[in-house]
Amino acid sequence: MNTFGHLFRATTFGESHGPAIGVVIDGCPPGIPLNEADIQPLMERRRPGRGPTTSPRNELDQVEILSGVFEGQTTGMPIAILIRSTGAESRDYESLRSVVRPGHADRTYQQKYGIRDHRGGGRSSGRETAARVAAGAVAMKCLGLKGMTIRSRITEVHGVSDPALFDAEILKAKERGDSVGGCLEVIADGCPPGLGDPVFGKLDAAIAGAMMGIGAVKGVEIGEGFASAGMYGSEWNDPLFRSGPATNHAGGILGGISNGEPIYLRLAIKPTPSVSIPQETVDLDGTERVIEIKGRHDPCIVPRAQVVAECMLALVLIDALLMRDRFSGFV
Template sequence: MRNTFGNVFTITTFGESHGKGLGVIIDGCPAGIAVDEAFIRQELQRRKPGQSKITTQRKEEDGFEILSGVFEGKSTGTPIAIVIYNTDQKSKDYSHIADKFRPSHADFTYHEKYGVRDYRGGGRSSARETAARVAAGAVAKLMLQEFGVSINAYVSQAGHERLDKTYQELDFSQTESNIVRCPDAEAAERMIELIDETRKNRDTIGGVVSCVAQGVPAGLGEPVFDRLHAALGHAMLSINAVKGFEYGSGFEGVSMKGSEHNDAFYKEGEKIKTRTNHSGGIQGGISNGEAIYFRVAFKPVATIMQDQESIDTKGEPAVVSGKGRHDPCVVPRAVPIVEAMCALVLADYLLLNRSSKL
């Protein structure tokens, strides 16, 4: 099982949903980066369970401990190890599916691949693993801040309720002003109402998280196979429940003519810019200096509070009953996860770009 992500700035995550804890080892972080523990804590608080009525009610404060790689508040250039201990796991909530496969979960595929699985909350396949990614992403964000790069994600759709505004029309400071993390109050209210109604009906819905990275310098990305957008797609599709990724104009671009879609260049002072940004800040797999923006689609949470037909480990018909504590819609808590994975890619490619030049 591969648990490492990145080329130069790499992370290796470990731990399970209902084990003693989980964590991450960050390797390749340059020395001298100010590692602000308050900022890491803030990022973990944005992802933690039990935040509101529209998230899982599991109570984890996600306190963390930095074991190595930081001295007097700064990175030393050696591996940074961070551990997050589980404190509110209720493994008995999953005893009823110890020998059953939950529909649309990783139960069956893990069982087929390894011949054994940790059924307690999904074990390694649980979205709880993303806490380690958020901790590592916070360190990557701190590094990117020193290069003037900012990353802002937000919920742009929950079920059929969507935000019909471009990122240029939004005030990102409003993203954290509501429990669904949509920077538009009217759209947010509609989304919250839909998610809460779905929860009361013992069901789930999916949604979309949009993300914008600004201040990214031109020149990040590798030719052919390791294009910047391919790396971002890899990162986003590695997140639990993600079913789709598009950047720039995405699928909407197919309805445009080339004369409408092309981004014309112009010079503003000493900087070359584009008049439009249908390319999403990436051309030829390499950043062009404009804002990088993309959308990530999340499926409805697979665990629903209803009985579902399935089979057991012997191949016999079985009924799976929904139990435990689960999100009716994952996107509000997915916002910091998307930001974290974007930060990890940009930090990695920034260092990779520096190492490719004399």
């Protein structure tokens, strides 16, 4: 399952400490203006090494479009995008070759496949999300032609909701060798009505699946989400007027279909599992060990996860848009 989407399909490849990662996009409509400059700004938002609150791993994450674009426009053929890795330091992980890291996918990969890449987690690493961002940037370019935009903001870091204190909370965790999580909200504006298909192709179900497919995400709310459980029906229902709904408790989706209002969701992001505080674990033989994870890790993944969430939402929406308009053409 390395491919995401139905009509607009993104297949990512590569490992955290391999020579490159990348994505092949199949199903992108022809005639979309596209070049590396359309993708690079989003890569810059995700890449590590941009300051004290992110991983010091220094990757330039320069994208190379290898196919599917001719004279500045997409051709309708597969778009291959390559991102070469230049900052990997695999020696940092040699001591973990036979050790299971708490909070990581080491043990489940070993149990399922009988083999794992101990260098930063291989495919389970957050490094893989760079390929998703490249694909999402192409999706956003397509959505922009339809007047759709996606934005996000951090709403909480480790229980702190004042943005002025976010960096301080992250650096406090970093200083003690620990990490923290937080929450994001993601909003799609300009989404037309009619995206999503009942019963098992609901738009909110697709969005929730896409967001939970991001390794650090442990919870998703759409609209009022869990707060809905404490509301009266008369409170939750969005009153309708000629100009449209007065509120948007539904988060822009009713019956699994977009209603033309902004699509609004919130994500809960776990703390980065790599911490240098001593932790109890076992090795591959089951022998109990105590480890302190060294290397270069984010003390909080929330800031870099913003653009990943935006791009995954873009991939869901372009796919839904193409499925709605498959017989009428895109451009």
